[in-house]
Amino acid sequence: MSEHQLTKDSQTRTLRSWILGFHATHILNVGGRCGYFAELTRRGGAAFSKDLAAALGLDPWRTEVWCRAACTVGVLGYDDARGYTFAPFMDEVLAEDAPDLSMTHTLVSLSRDFFDYPEAFRTGATKPFSSHDADFFSYQGKVSAQRAPLILSVARQLPGMEERLRSGGAMMDVGSGSGTVLAAFAEAFPQCRVTGVEPLPFFQDMSRQMLHSRGLADRVHIEANGGEGMQFAQRFDLITMVQVFHELPDGAKSDILRRCHQSLKPGGMLLLVDRCSPATGADLRNRRFTMSILEQWFEVTWGNIVNTRSEILTMLNDSGFTVSQENADLVPTYWTFVAEK
Numbered sequence: 001m002s003e004h005q006l007t008k009d010s011q012t013r014t015l016r017s018w019i020l021g022f023h024a025t026h027i028l029n030v031g032g033r034c035g036y037f038a039e040l041t042r043r044g045g046a047a048f049s050k051d052l053a054a055a056l057g058l059d060p061w062r063t064e065v066w067c068r069a070a071c072t073v074g075v076l077g078y079d080d081a082r083g084y085t086f087a088p089f090m091d092e093v094l095a096e097d098a099p100d101l102s103m104t105h106t107l108v109s110l111s112r113d114f115f116d117y118p119e120a121f122r123t124g125a126t127k128p129f130s131s132h133d134a135d136f137f138s139y140q141g142k143v144s145a146q147r148a149p150l151i152l153s154v155a156r157q158l159p160g161m162e163e164r165l166r167s168g169g170a171m172m173d174v175g176s177g178s179g180t181v182l183a184a185f186a187e188a189f190p191q192c193r194v195t196g197v198e199p200l201p202f203f204q205d206m207s208r209q210m211l212h213s214r215g216l217a218d219r220v221h222i223e224a225n226g227g228e229g230m231q232f233a234q235r236f237d238l239i240t241m242v243q244v245f246h247e248l249p250d251g252a253k254s255d256i257l258r259r260c261h262q263s264l265k266p267g268g269m270l271l272l273v274d275r276c277s278p279a280t281g282a283d284l285r286n287r288r289f290t291m292s293i294l295e296q297w298f299e300v301t302w303g304n305i306v307n308t309r310s311e312i313l314t315m316l317n318d319s320g321f322t323v324s325q326e327n328a329d330l331v332p333t334y335w336t337f338v339a340e341k
């Protein structure tokens with residue numbers, strides 16, 4: 001609808017759709033956490049609420065109320081003969097560990113921060129990423145795990161990189177989180193030496209366990225450190241930094257980029273994937289910036305700053321890099337910068 005067609009009624013309907021979205025988000029979150037979607041799937045996609053409740057050891061009346069609510073927001077349907085069913089395609093979209101369901105759990109987990117926003121906006125208090133809890137970290141880890149194959153595929157397309165990594169090169173992932181990028185490279189390139197840099201003990205443990213279970217523990221080294229502590233000289237062919245740059249302390253970003261530059265071999269590349277904040281008024285209405293703007297919103301009390309694309313380019317150039325590629329489509333909703341030494 002163009003702006004001149006807007007009416008008070010249409011604007012009210014817009015607000016009400018956001019409020020409905022609030023309920024829908026929580027209905028999805030509870031459905032995933034209670035196991036309703038998984039149980040419905042186990043039962044071939046249809047069940048009466050009393051059977052769901054019995055199978056999961058949950059309250060039958062509350063389960064019935066959840067099912068009705070899931071129907072009213074279009075996630076489930078109802079059939080007199082079979083009971084509650086998935087609405088079309090929702091069995092796939094809401095499968096266990098499916099991206100949108102994991103994202104819902106992550107967002108509901110971090111939405112606990114919003115209660116403190118009014119006070120924090122007054123006092124400037126921060127609650128950094130690292131002081132969140134295991135629930136948030138584990139869902140965040142699942143969400144980012146889904147990006148690992150894409151990061152590997154983007155890296156493979158960098159000029160000469162496949163050959164370098166295949167023939168005994170080395171790669172490092174800075175801010176390696178749950179370790180899935182590390183595992184993807186270690187599995188794809190058996191001769192490649194793989195290093196993760198990760199300051200958070202929760203993620204160090206999570207990635208070590210995952211690497212152990214995939215038989216990769218001996219081939220991947222994790223530095224229990226922030227990027228501020230990296231001290232490598234010309235060691236790596238490739239450095240990846242995925243959804244980490246905006247998490248770095250603002251005053252440390254340039255220093256960490258310089259350390260990345262020092263760590264790369266001549267001709268080595270930094271693959272930096274992150275959000276870019278809007279630089280103009282028009283950007284505020286450009287859907288390309290929506291997730292960047294929202295990420296800054298839900299991380300504003302963490303102390304994080306999402307930089308603009310030109311700020312990132314300046315920092316890369318000042319750290320000695322030559323930016324050879326910039327792309328806003330390779331990793332959807334993120335900007336991808338390829339910076340060469």
Ligand SMILES: C[S@@+](CC[C@H](N)C(=O)[O-])C[C@H]1O[C@@H](n2cnc3c(N)ncnc32)[C@H](O)[C@@H]1O
Nearest residue numbers: 144174175176177200226227242243244247248
């Ligand atoms: C949003 S997570 C992304 C994790 C991972 N790169 C991924 O895509 O799955 C941000 C990561 O940056 C890490 N981090 C925060 N501060 C850091 C720092 N100073 N140096 C290196 N990593 C940092 C966090 O611990 C966390 O693992």
